[in-house]
Amino acid sequence: MPSVNPPYLATSQEWLQQSSLLLKARPTTARITTKYSVLSPKAIDAKIQKSRAISKKRKPKSEGKEAEPEASDAPTKEIVPEASLIVKTYCPESGVCLKYKTANEREVGRLVAALATLGRPMAGLEDMAEDATKAMDIDVPEAKAAAEPTKTTKPAQSGGGGGGGGGGGGKKKKKGKK
Amino acid sequence: MTEPKSHDEFFSTLSTLFDKTRTHGSGTVYLVQKRLSYSNSPSSSSTSSPDTLADLTPAQPLPLLIRASTSQSKTKTKLSTIVQPEDIEDFFVKYAEVCRGGMSGLKKRERRKKKGKKAGGEKKG
Numbered sequence: 001m002p003s004v005n006p007p008y009l010a011t012s013q014e015w016l017q018q019s020s021l022l023l024k025a026r027p028t029t030a031r032i033t034t035k036y037s038v039l040s041p042k043a044i045d046a047k048i049q050k051s052r053a054i055s056k057k058r059k060p061k062s063e064g065k066e067a068e069p070e071a072s073d074a075p076t077k078e079i080v081p082e083a084s085l086i087v088k089t090y091c092p093e094s095g096v097c098l099k100y101k102t103a104n105e106r107e108v109g110r111l112v113a114a115l116a117t118l119g120r121p122m123a124g125l126e127d128m129a130e131d132a133t134k135a136m137d138i139d140v141p142e143a144k145a146a147a148e149p150t151k152t153t154k155p156a157q158s159g160g161g162g163g164g165g166g167g168g169g170g171k172k173k174k175k176g177k178k
Numbered sequence: 179m180t181e182p183k184s185h186d187e188f189f190s191t192l193s194t195l196f197d198k199t200r201t202h203g204s205g206t207v208y209l210v211q212k213r214l215s216y217s218n219s220p221s222s223s224s225t226s227s228p229d230t231l232a233d234l235t236p237a238q239p240l241p242l243l244i245r246a247s248t249s250q251s252k253t254k255t256k257l258s259t260i261v262q263p264e265d266i267e268d269f270f271v272k273y274a275e276v277c278r279g280g281m282s283g284l285k286k287r288e289r290r291k292k293k294g295k296k297a298g299g300e301k302k303g
Contacts (some may be wrong), residue, residue, distance in 0.1 A: 024234075025234075027213055027234065028213050028215055030212075031210055032210070032211045032212070033209065033210050034208070034209035034210075034211075035206060035207070035208050035209075036196075036199070036206065036207045036209075036277075036281050036283075037205070037206035037207075038199045038203065038204050038205055038206070038283045039204060040202075040203050040204030041203070042204075043204060081204065082283075083283030083284045085281060085284060102284075103285050104285055105278075105281065105282075105284040105285060105286050107284075108274075108277055108278050108284065109278055112270060112273055112274035112277050113274065115211060115273070116266065116267065116273075116274075118211075119211065119261070119266050122212065122213045123213065123239045123240055123241065123242050123261075123263040123266060124213075124236040124238070124240050124263070125239050125263055
């Protein structure tokens with residue numbers, strides 16, 4: 001059975017976006033797994049040894065001899081237990097798998113908040129993000145009103161050509177030149 | 179299957195699971211979150227296509243099932259709890275606290291390399 005591990009997404013934001021899309025499409029079958037693992041120093045040591053063995057193989061023979069003393073020095077330094085946090089959204093029906101991995105403590109709160117927002121479509125509730133944008137829209141018109149006039153004048157300016165544009169402010173002229 | 183526990187019981191057991199990874203120096207805690215749907219038996223997953231879209235708009239909000247387990251060979255623990263739709267927000271506030279407290283093995287901050295660049299920026303209150 002070919003088991004290729006799916007790649008990790010680059011950011012937690014991307015994971016959240018993709019996962020919320022997946023949950024909207026398949027709220028019943030999709031599940032989110034959070035895996036918190038602490039590797040013991042022994043396990044890390046084994047991991048390091050393994051990676052060294054691989055890197056030695058890759059290196060040409062002449063360089064491999066030089067690298068050996070370095071390798072023997074390295075294990076003497078203290079190995080701290082290594083922890084990692086992986087969040088995975090998986091849908092067995094469609095086979096979609098979205099993963100994100102972090103080792104940063106600050107991401108924990110962010111990811112649990114993401115789990116909460118993803119829990120809403122999972123439970124069949126309205127998406128909180130949509131509510132948030134709806135709420136934003138109420139506040140936004142002022143900002144939009146301020147932004148829109150500049151947008152609407154642009155086509156008028158281009159449509160009016162040189163004659164109409166002459167009466168406008170200096171700012172518009174500068175924009176046109178750029 | 180073990181019976182689903184109450185939220186408080188779930189959190190206390192979950193924090194002991196996290197504590198074990200700390201004291202033991204290694205270990206893994208798995209947390210699974212999914213929709214709890216009684217009606218969906220394993221055989222019903224392969225029903226005809228018109229029915230597959232029915233789950234997109236459930237008549238009423240469905241509860242969530244939260245599972246937690248460890249992979250430690252000696253003491254394999256499994257527990258679960260059910261979160262009602264109206265409790266989601268309250269649950270996740272506590273859940274975040276337990277997770278933040280439990281996942282203490284993660285890196286606080288990368289200080290060695292970026293000592294000069296990032297001095298402040300504490301967001302958590």
